[in-house]
Every structure is written in structure tokens, then in C-alpha cells.
Amino acid sequence: MWILIVVLVGFVHVAFAAVYLYLTWYHKYWTKRGLVTAKPLTLLGSYPGLFGGGSSFIADLGTIYNKYKGKHRAVGTFLTREPQILVLDPQLAHEVLVTNFGDYRDTLTSSYVTHSQDYDKYAARNPFFSAGDEWKKRRTDGGAGLTPNKLRQAYAIWEQTGLKLMDYMKRSIEERSTNVIETRDLSYRYTAQAMGDFIWGIDAGSLSGGVNEVSQFQRFSYDWVSRAFSGITRFNRTPIAPVVKRLFRMRFFTQESNEFYLKLTREAAKLRQSGSGAERNDYLSHLLQLQEKGASYDDMVGHALTVLMDGFETSAAVLYHFLYTLGEYQEEQEKLRTEILDALAGDKNISYEQLNALPYLDQCMHESMRLTSVIGFLTKICTKRTTINLGDGKILNVEPGITVTIPAYNLHHDEANFPEPEKFKPERFDNGAASEYTKRGCLLAFGDGPRICLGMRVGLLNVKMAVLRILAEYRVEQTKKLSIGSDSGLGIYLNGDVDLRYTKV
Numbered sequence: 001m002w003i004l005i006v007v008l009v010g011f012v013h014v015a016f017a018a019v020y021l022y023l024t025w026y027h028k029y030w031t032k033r034g035l036v037t038a039k040p041l042t043l044l045g046s047y048p049g050l051f052g053g054g055s056s057f058i059a060d061l062g063t064i065y066n067k068y069k070g071k072h073r074a075v076g077t078f079l080t081r082e083p084q085i086l087v088l089d090p091q092l093a094h095e096v097l098v099t100n101f102g103d104y105r106d107t108l109t110s111s112y113v114t115h116s117q118d119y120d121k122y123a124a125r126n127p128f129f130s131a132g133d134e135w136k137k138r139r140t141d142g143g144a145g146l147t148p149n150k151l152r153q154a155y156a157i158w159e160q161t162g163l164k165l166m167d168y169m170k171r172s173i174e175e176r177s178t179n180v181i182e183t184r185d186l187s188y189r190y191t192a193q194a195m196g197d198f199i200w201g202i203d204a205g206s207l208s209g210g211v212n213e214v215s216q217f218q219r220f221s222y223d224w225v226s227r228a229f230s231g232i233t234r235f236n237r238t239p240i241a242p243v244v245k246r247l248f249r250m251r252f253f254t255q256e257s258n259e260f261y262l263k264l265t266r267e268a269a270k271l272r273q274s275g276s277g278a279e280r281n282d283y284l285s286h287l288l289q290l291q292e293k294g295a296s297y298d299d300m301v302g303h304a305l306t307v308l309m310d311g312f313e314t315s316a317a318v319l320y321h322f323l324y325t326l327g328e329y330q331e332e333q334e335k336l337r338t339e340i341l342d343a344l345a346g347d348k349n350i351s352y353e354q355l356n357a358l359p360y361l362d363q364c365m366h367e368s369m370r371l372t373s374v375i376g377f378l379t380k381i382c383t384k385r386t387t388i389n390l391g392d393g394k395i396l397n398v399e400p401g402i403t404v405t406i407p408a409y410n411l412h413h414d415e416a417n418f419p420e421p422e423k424f425k426p427e428r429f430d431n432g433a434a435s436e437y438t439k440r441g442c443l444l445a446f447g448d449g450p451r452i453c454l455g456m457r458v459g460l461l462n463v464k465m466a467v468l469r470i471l472a473e474y475r476v477e478q479t480k481k482l483s484i485g486s487d488s489g490l491g492i493y494l495n496g497d498v499d500l501r502y503t504k505v
């Protein structure tokens, strides 16, 4: 009996020792190479919040950033057991994204679909999840439908969606007998309507339907995109045992959503080819041009979902954070309204060029995105052996495959980059200063370099049109303060219902 107990205890010790060794095997990786390592490390690496326990990946990122910033250009971290580099110096962020882009061409997300190219085929076709030459081709093909010229031709879609938004708000206020509107829902309604129209030429029914009725397109798209973004957290845990990705056939998009959007794309294409809406210049017309050059339906759906993902979700998130912030900063809101009303004086219309050229609107938008960064960090992968100058004569060798994380949210909230970082101060970006901040690596709301946001112009157009129409008619006020928390995917989000009061001006 005693022998059995001794053997069992011995076995348990050996098993624990093996697990411990496995989890901490690389934890000396950076010390050996002369890079300061973020401590304390746990068995789960530098980001235990990935596994819950009251913290989150983004919160852990902030803790490390605040501890080491100003002292080092970069610090070694571990995503579970995988060695990574966390950038602390904005200039180094610029080097990784722009100057030395050739050494960091891929993103961590592109490594998350290498095992699932056949069944997660639409995620794999999104440049955000693509690597190497495939990335370049997809970016070029998809981006050709989002040029300023293409958007100018499709601009009527946003003009009409802006007016539908006004109509929906009016009906909502009248039918519900309150001028408080939950603005997260409102923003998703607006972007669903705009993207349904732009990508497939359909009426998504999210603004044109009944008040509070949720259309099938809106509900489906919301479920699809929430699952896809939360997938990033699920995948970030996998370095602990990479085999689980294959074992559980992990994926971002479900089979059901693949079928839904394939059917939608086929039907929309057939309708257009039959002559309906033939005069329209929208993303569907771009997809049909790609088809003539040999693109398959799968390629078309891949491009369509690339636009939907951020045209619907990220744009809506930026919009409701922006309106919430304006709801607090009344003076800035009033100044913005004056600019908008001046621009709309006359026939109440505004051209694509004029909308983009409103200086204060642009400043407010950048400042809002700095303040509430819905994409809180960027992750690049070293694709060619390279070096990082750590200062004080120290040079770090970086091997291919190493991930470099750029903590955009923390750079945006560092008072070394932005004095009084928690305040909304659009004048920071007077005289086009936003691009200067981006060049210095401090402002990365859209990223930078060859992998800068592919849909930046669509995102700006989505949000600016909605803010323009809303502010021209309503004063926006907060009804309660909301806390900020990290979502389950990429960013920092407002918690709870975004109930804002809209009073006719």
C-alpha cells in the first residue's frame, strides 16, 4: 500500500514538474538575449488576464507598458509560453510599421488561419488575416473598390443612409415618447444599413424597418462579427498548446455564416446581372468586375466580408464612442455644430469632398479615436532576421516568427505623447497635426505603413456622415457616465447601454 502511495506521489510530482518545465521553457529567452523581461511572469506568461481572473489582455498590456515606458524602447513578454516583444517607444512603433516594414510583413492574426485555409475560407481571404504574397494580392484587389474615386461615385449611398438615420431617430423619439436613444444599437443600425447598401445593394432594413425591430441582416451580422472578434482572444490562448487549433478545427467564421453570406452574394450578383441597379457604382459592381477577371464567388464573399467586418462593427463602435464623448464636451460639440451648419447652409447638402475637408470634424474624429481606441493594439510578425537598436549601444537580434506588439491604446494615453491624455482636446490636431503624430508613432488609430487600415476612407465616411446629420439636428447629451472596459477581442469599449439624450436644436 505504502509503495503505491509513494509511486503515486512521485508520479504527481513528475507530472507537475513536466507541466512547469513546458510552460516556462522559454521564459529565459529574452534575458539570454539582453532584453529586459516584463516581470512578474506567471505560468501563464505576461498576460494572465487572457484566461480571466478579473483582468484582461489589454489591462495586462497597460500594466507592463506603464511599468517600463520611458526607461526602455522595448520589453520582452510572453504570450503564454511564446516569447514576444512589446514596443514602448513610439519611434520604434514607426520603425516596425513603416521604416522596416520589409522585416515585419505579417500579422499575428495571419498565423491564426494557416491551419484552416479550406474551411475558414472567408476569414483566410481577409487581408487582416493574410500573410505574404496572398496578403498583397487580396489587399490590392479588395482595396481597388475603396479608392476616393470609387467612394465619390458611391457617395449617394451615404447621403441617403444619413437621411434614413434622421428619419429613424425622429420615429424613435415620437413612438417611444422619449428623446433618449440607446446609441450603440442606433450606430449598428446605421452601419448595417450603409454597408448592406454599399456591399450588396440591399436594403438591410435596420433603419427602414420598425423602431426597435432588429432585421435579420443586422442580427446575423452582429452575431457573426462578435464571434469573429472574440475569436482573437481564443486564438491568443493557443500558444499554450498550438495543437488545439487543428484538433478542434478552430475558426473565426462559422459554416452557417459562410453559407448565409455566400447565398446573399450570389443572389445580389444575379439580380445585378439581370439589369436591376445596373447604373450603380458600389462595391458589388467592383466585385462583379473582379469576377470578370477570374475571381470566384468565394473570393467575392471574402472581399465583401472584409468590408462588412469593420464597415459594420468597427465603424459603429467608433461612432457611438464619438457621440458619447461629444455628449460630455458641449463646448466642442457646439463648435463642431457651427462648422457643420455653415457647410450645410443653402440646400442642406454636402459633397464628398466638402465632408472630408471639414477641419474641425476631422480633428474631433481623430481625437475621439485617440481617446477610445476600439483597436487597442497591433501585432506584427518578424518575417526576416533583423535587429532592434535598444539604445546604450545594445542591439537586439530578432528572429523570424517573433511577434512584436504595439500598444496603440497606451501610446494614445501616454502623457509624454499627449498632455492631459484623458481629456478630449481636438485642438491637438490643429492644422493637420494628426498625420504628424502618426509619423511619430504616437497616433495609430488606423495603424500605419503598408498595412494601414484598408478601409480608412470608408470608416471616416461612415462616421462623419452620421455625426454631421445628427449634430445638424440634435444636441447630444450624456445621461449617465459609463465605465470603460476591454472587450473580448481587440479593443477598449464603453460598458453598458449608451443612453444619450437628443434634443432638437
Ligand code: HEM
Binding pocket: 107, 126, 127, 128, 139, 146, 306, 307, 308, 310, 311, 312, 314, 315, 318, 369, 374, 375, 377, 378, 379, 444, 445, 446, 447, 448, 450, 451, 452, 453, 454, 455, 456, 458, 459, 460, 463
Ligand atoms: C473607423 C473605423 C475603422 C478603424 C478605427 C479601423 C482601424 C484599423 C486598424 C488600427 C488597423 C491596423 C491593424 C493592424 O495593423 O494590425 C486596420 C486594418 C485593417 N482595416 Fe480597418 N478600421 C476601420 C474601418 C475599416 C473598414 C471600413 C474596413 C473595410 C473596408 C477596414 C478594413 C481593414 C483591413 C482589411 C485591415 C487589415 C489591413 C492589412 O493588414 O493590410 N477597416 N483597421
